[in-house]
Amino acid sequence: MNNLKKDTFTQVKSFQEKLLGLKKSLLWWVTAELTERCNFNCRHCYINRPAGDQLARQQELKTEEWKEFLQEAASLGCLTVRFTGGEPLLREDFEEIYQFTRRLGMRVSLSTNASLITSPLAALFKKIPPLEEIEITIYGLSERTYEEVTRVVGSYQAMQAGLAYLRENKIRFSLRGIVLPATLPELDRFKKWAQEMDASGAPPALVFSLDLRARRDSEQRNQEIARLRLPPEKYVQLIAQERELYNQTMKEFVHRFLGPRGTKLFTCGAGQGIAALDSYGQLQPCLLLRHPRLVYPWRQERNLKKAMMDFFPSLREMEAENDEYLKKCARCFISGLCEQCPARSWMESGTLDTPIDYYCQVAHAQARQLGLLSPGEKGWQVKDWSRRLKKVENLLTSGVK
DSSP states (O other): OSOOOOOOHHHHHHHHHOOOOOOOOTTTEEEEEEEEEESOOTTTOSEETTOHHHHHHHHHHHHHHHHHHHHHHHHTTTEEEEEEEOOOOOOOTTTHHHHHHHHHTTTTEEEETTOOHHHHHHHHHHOOOOOEEEEEEOOSSHHHHHHHHHHHTTHHHHHHHHHHHHHHHTTTEEEEOOOOOOTGHHHHHHHHHHHSSTTTOOOOOOEEOOOOOOOOOOOHHHHHHHHHSSSSSHHHHHTTSSSSHHHHHHHHHHHHOSOOOSSBSSSSOTEEEHHHEEETTTTSTTOOOOGGGGGGHHHHHHHHHIIIIIIIIHTOOOBBBHHHHHTTGGGGGTGGGGOHHHHHHHHHHHHSSOHHHHHHHHHHHHHHHHHHSSSTTTTOOOOOOOHHHHHHHHHHHHHTT
C-alpha cells in the first residue's frame, strides 16, 4: 500500500466497522452535494460544471430546502454530513447551511479545493468547529503543475491562501492528492509536504482511480479522463510502494473481502445507513450512482425515511443480468480488489452490470502482485481460490510477501 492515510482498503475497513457499529441506525451519514458548479476546470473531474452556469444555479436546491432535508436527516439519527460539490463554497448560503447543520448537532465533513476559504470563514470554523477534518484536494506542488490541472490562472495562490487561513486559525484539515500524469513526478515530494502540513503528521490520501462523467454528458470528456488513467501495472506499483504498510493492510483485506462476488449488484454498503442528495434534490444510495432509475425524488416526495426504509432496500435486491458479468465478475474471487460497481458501470457503459475492462486489469495486476494469480490466469477461472487466499494470508502474516 502506498503511504496513504485513507487508502481504498482502509476506507473499506473503516466503513464496514462503522456500518456494523451503527447497523441499528436508519441513517448515520449523509453526503450533501451543494452544487455541481466549480471555480476550477479540471480535465479529470467527473462532475464539475462552470462556476457561472446560471441554469445549474437556478435548478439547485434552495437554502430552505437544504435545511428541511438536514432537519429530516437529523430526525432519523444522522451523525455526520459531508458537504461536497463541485465546489461547495461557491454557494453564497454555505455559512448559513453550515451553521444550521451544526446547530442540529451533526458533525460536518467538508470537501473543498480551499481556494474560496476566506479569513472570516476560517474564523467561523474556529468559533463553530466542524468536528471532522476539512478534506482539501491538492492538484500540484508548483503553480505551473497546479494550474496545468485546474486550468484556472491564480488558482494555486488562492489555494495557498486558503490553507494559510486554516493554519492561522488552527483548523484541522487533511490533504489528498490526485495522481495524474502532471502530478506523478511530484508524488514523493507531495507526500512529504503533506505530512509536514498535517498537524498529526499523518500521510496524505492519494486518489488513483479516475471516474468518468457521472452525468454521462460528454463522450469527449470521458475519453480525456480515460487517457489520464495510470497503466494498470503502474497503478499497482504505486499502491504497493510501501511494502510493510501494504502487507499489513492487505492481510486483513484478503481475509475479509476476497471471494466470488455473486449475482447481487450491490456488494457494498450503499443505501445502508448512508445516503447522498445531489444538487437538484435527487436522493442516491451513493453519490456516484446517477442512474435515473436508481434515484429517489426527494425534492418532490420530501420523505427521506421512506427512501431509507423502502426504496434503497429494494435496490439492494437487484441482480446482474449481463451475460459477461455473470460469467466473469460474479465468479471472480478477486472481485474485492476491483473498482467495478453499479455506479461506475453506469458511468462507463450506461448500464449497471457491464464489466469495466480497466478496473479488471488493475485487479488482476494487483492479484499477481500478491501472488494470488499467475501470469495469464483470470480470477473467474480459478477453482482453488480458497486455498490461495489462505496461503497469501499466511505469507502476508509472516512478512514473506
